[in-house]
Amino acid sequence: MFGRLNLWEASWEEDELTKKLREGYLTALQELDDGKLETTIPRAFEYVRKxxxxNKERAFNVYHFINTLMEEGTPMILAGKFNVVEVFARADRKEEPRDETKKRLFEIYNLLKRFINYTDERIRDIPAMLFGLGKTV
Incomplete structure (x- = not known):
């Protein structure tokens, strides 16, 4: 398992595929459009699957790219405009959003949470495929 992780970390580089995915992801994030994110993220995982x-190295490259963008990039990007710690904490507590912008941020947070935790049905097979971890997480 760790050998695969080392391969994935060592192989990270941006190529045309990840550039295209990044552009779509960042545009959706800038527009606070969870619908576009919900298209872009599964598309990235579909590339991993294919x-x-x-080409395992390239698959891990795309996997590393999308996970880094979801887990690290998104909070950093949104933090430039919003108090994401507060907004995401409120979303986690299932509070009602106070305005339309907060509602969109709640939707993005909940979407990312499903993908990061592999609870979205469309990507549940990814950990098993890449890391040999059970069929679902």
Whole structure:
């Protein structure tokens, strides 16, 4: 398992595929459009799924890219405009959003949480495929 992780970390580099995915992701994030994010994220994982049998290094590259963007990039980008710690904490407590912008941030947070935790049905197979971890997480 750790050998695969080392391969994934060592292989990170931006290529045309990740540039295209990044552009779509960042545009959706800038527009606070969870619908566009919900298209872009599964598309990235679909590339991982397609690439893995033929080019494991590239599959891990895309996997690392999308996870880094969701887990680290998104909070940093949003923190430039919003108090994401407060907003995401409120979303986690299932509070009602106070305005339309907060509602959109809550939706983005909940969407990212499903993908990061692999609870979204469309990507549940990814940890098993890449890391040999059970069929679902």
């Amino acid at each position: 690439l893995y049998p033929v």
